[in-house]
Amino acid sequence: MRARLVAWGFFRAQQRAFSTTPRRLESYGFIGLGQMGYQMAKNLQSKLSPSDSVRLFDININATKRLAEEMKVSQTGGAAVEVSRNANDAARESDIVITVLPEPSHVKSVYREILSPDLPGKARVYIDCSTIDPSSSREVARWVADANQGQFVDAPMSGGVVGATAGTLTFMLGAPDALVPRLEPLLLRMGKRVLHCGAQGNGLSAKLANNYLLAINNIATAEAMNLGIKWGLDPKTLANIINVSTGRCWPSEVNNPVKGVVEGAPASRDYSGGFGISLMKKDLKLAIVAAKEADAKLELGDRARQVYEEAEQVGSCRGRDFSVIYRFLGGKE
Template sequence: MSASSVLLPLRRLSLSTAASTSSIRAPASTRRAFSTTLRRDATWGFIGLGQMGYAMAKNLRAKIPASDTLVICDVRKEITSKFVEETRAAGVADVPGAAPGNVLSVEVAANAREVAEKSETIITSLPEPKHIKDVFHCILKRGPLPQLAQERLFIDTSTIDPASSKEVANAIHTTLTGRFVDAPMSGGVVGARAGTLSFMFGASSKSGALVERVKSVLLMMGQKVWHMGEQGTGVSAKLANNYILAINNIATAEAMNLGIRWGLNPKTLADMINSSTGRCWPSEINNPVPGVVATAPAGRDYEGGFGVSLMKKDLRLAVLAAQESGTPLELAPVAQRVYDATEEANPGKDFSVVYRYLLEKSDKAQ
């Protein structure tokens, strides 16, 4: 199958043409075995240096062998320049055998195609399905990539819908460009910076070497990795998780607002909740009340966290996937209305700012 015939759906950003990759296999003559051991002097690629991607790429550069090269790409030139400056300033003085004055190798690619041409392992971290499709269209539109020593592995850590993920995987697999794995993460910006993210990924269970290679890569950027099943199951698991997160965040904000208005001390209330059945990530790690958790975005005017717009996107994708599978989501419409109103009043803030929205709504009701 030609590259142009599978790229057409990507260019139209069509979900209806997505195909399952479970029956697609490269001919035996073109398949190369996956090695579960990280090679030295390898080249890695990272596309998308947002708040999550930037921290993940820094952790990856710190964990791969010092002799390896990391090729980065982002539409914002100031971000790639900052990444290069910070990485080269760190150097490799503490790496055994490193030459004096040696620096960690980081290159900036002009586009996604250049990243894929040079790299054996390419990681993408982008906001929306359309961004992922645009990136892979850029990679595939000019035909086959040059052959490397190891088969290319594309790991997409973005949170997109299962249909779009399968569509991109189909384009990669049918053109024999490499292997595509969906591996969204959980843990937020705090987890990305600390390297404690949890990844859930979808990849063929028939290739144990592929699964182990994916795990070895993800564990350089996180702490926990779950193989959820075949390609597409990673994003399905992430949307299910973030649906719970969206609801829990609103419930936590409402409960904290309610308790404080009853005269309860917010820290004492939070401590009790986090030792009881109400315990959840929004209450324990990302508590929406300023001052309750020192590291939470609430203490920084709700800056530097998981944006309301991203939560709205994940909710939309969860609803879309639920509709495609005929699954009712009774609380989704209510949650979507709350986040719509929250973003309108507090654009660009962490999604825990829903507490501020509820607080202001309570004050108006008095």
């Protein structure tokens, strides 16, 4: 009897030791902590296992340190947090590297640094959530493949800073079918929807096609609202008619450019917040470049780009939500 009790005690001790031994599951590198990346990294870290780790890097070292401190102060779980010296350091020990960067030139510069000759070989997955042109993205994917450093996928997102903060982003994923089951749960820690668009580069193509349409719909909505109001129509009446008729679109229904029509829309707070006019100009330019590479004819793209460029130069429009085009047109506020 005593022997059985001793054996049972030894077995329970082994169970406790096994259950409390930390197990490193996966290591993440997160590079690019601007308005979007900062919030995405917070959501990711908070929803990972304590046996995971997240290495942070941004050229703004103060932002990096501030985020690391916020994560540690609020930490009731979540992954361990480290601050990296540079992009290569963030990627070196990571299984998955996530980048969120402003322009194609920034993406290329960061991946040149990551893929330096001294980077140890590892089957990493690189997830680029930047909005860049598909050809630049495919070029970086070739660099990763040529360096035998794993796989590179594109996962641009929709939802803005509000969606990044709330964890409600939609990701448009360009990746091999075999990677989707691994990547989808990870992206859902930072968003609420993952749309697999096909091979690498297709996520960006989908986003740019959507934003091309959005850019033009926004101008058309601003023009239609301005036209109807000048004809004497009440703004809310006009919007209600559009939104139950064939003119209905996101800029008319959700982001209406006229103050007071949609409660909470940027137009009702002097066009602050939302999707900046400079970002829309950037996405539209990328879509036009990609269309030319694909030999896809665009009739409205160049004129729409001119409208956003001209509006951005106006002091009362600069730095505001892209629906401020209504103001640029001289719409009644």
